[in-house]
Amino acid sequence: MSQPSAPPSNADEFRRGLRRALPIVLAILPFGLLFGTLAADNGFGVGEAVLMSATVYAGASQLVGIELFGQHVAPWLIVLSIFAVNFRHVLYSAVAGRRTQHWPALARAVGFFFLVDPQFAEVERRVDEGKPITVAWYGGLALPVYVAWVAETAIGAYFGGLVPDPHAIGLDFLLPIYFLGLVMEFRGRPLWLPVVATSAAVSIAAERLVGSPWHVTIGALAGIAVAVIFTPSEPSRDAGDAAR
Amino acid sequence: MSTTVWIILAGAVATYLTRIGGHLVLSRFERIHPRLEAGLNAVPAAVLTTLVAPAAMRGSVPELAALVVAGLAALRGGMLSVFLSGAATLIVLRYLLQ
Incomplete structure (x- = not known):
């Protein structure tokens, strides 16, 4: 707005978002497969597992959800647990709204569906870099992560047993390592x-x-x-x- | 539709409410007090820390070593080197110490 020089094109911004998505896609890779595998183990069909990843799109809460589903917990309690695990997103949303005041309301309504932990952290990193949060950049960041998550779920659920020993390959502790890296970004x-x-x-x-x-x-x-x-x-x- | 599909869709709605809710509440305020602004700026570090600290408390040598290596890597490199160095430390130490 206040910049008279030519702003970067949408295509450039989209590509920059794509580049930022690469480490995220790599970090979530095992978890998408793990979720698909566990979903199948707990009685989900491939379609149901994919539906959950595509509509809930929140890894930790999905793992909690299928765990409870496998234990035949009451449906309302499963939904409440998903809500509780995802409650931190309320805080993300409050902040992200401030970063995207120049967006059309519809872009926010759609865009915030994709506001997972790494997406939010990248938005905040970009704010620290003094760069604007454009819709194109945000979309370029969100798209590969979302597609990878849904595709990995499908692969994990369809083939099953793709993650042999989660403990041996460190799967139970990869996310804390990743999140520590994000915490450090804001030092x-x-x-x-x-x-x-x-x-x-x-x-x-x-x-x-x-x-x-x-x-x-x-x-x-x-x-x-x-x-x-x-x-x-x-x-x-x-x-x-x-x-x- | 099956019960499973209903659970999934209800979970999706609940999740979306958390992702839009904070913005809907905050956007009703015309002006944001500097203190609230400071609180909002603290959100990423404050939330993400809670996803690390309890897990670190439960960890033993490989887990804590992995966090130390990742933390040191964060002082120098980008996210990718942080993640890979931490993961490598974890996997190697778990293999050696079991």
């Missing part, structure tokens, strides 16, 4: 260390006292509270001075 932000230390301590305590998955929301809110409380009211040294 330049104000109050990063106090926020991370608080979220870590409170989420660990809350997992024991309250239980999973609410420890995620409780721990996150504690870290956010630190940022709210210890930020001066006057905008002396503002971090996100890009938009205004």
Whole structure:
């Protein structure tokens, strides 16, 4: 808007998004296969497994969902569990709305369907780089990740047993490693260390006292509270001075 | 439609509500207080940390070593090197220490 020089074309932006998607596609690869495999083990047909990946599109909650499904838990409780595991997205959505104020409402309504953890983290990294979040870039980032997730689910469910020993190949711990890498990406932000230390301590305590998955929301809110409380009211040294 | 399909679709609606809900609530506010702005800026680090810390607490040597290596790699390289170095550390140490 305020830039008089020619903005990058949509095709360029889309390609930049695609490039950013590559490490994400690689990181989620085993989990798509794992979800497909477990879904088949728990009584899902291939079509049902694919339907879930294509419409829910939230890995951790899908794994929880099929686990409960396999244990014949009441349907409403399965849906509630999916909602609880995904509740952190409310926070992502609140932030992403601020980053995309220039988007048409429809673009947000469609785009936020794809607001998974790595998608949100990449949006925030791009904000830190001082670059605009364009619809084309966002779409280029989202598309390969979504297609890969759905395709891997289909492959995992159809062939079954593609993931021989999840523990031996580290599958149970790859996501924490990946998420730590994302946490580190934001170390330049104000109050990063106090926020991370608080979220870590409170989420660990809350997992024991309250239980999973609410420890995620409780721990996150504690870290956010630190940022709210210890930020001066006057905008002396503002971090996100890009938009205004 | 089968019960399974209903569960899936209800789960999809519930998930979409979380992904649009935060924006719908926040967009009702005309102005955002600097403190709230700071809180929003803390969201990625605060949320993603909660997906790491409890798992780290449950881990033993291979898991903790993998996080240390990944954390150090993050100081130098990009996401890909972080992920691959951490994963390699984890898999090798699990193989050696079992």
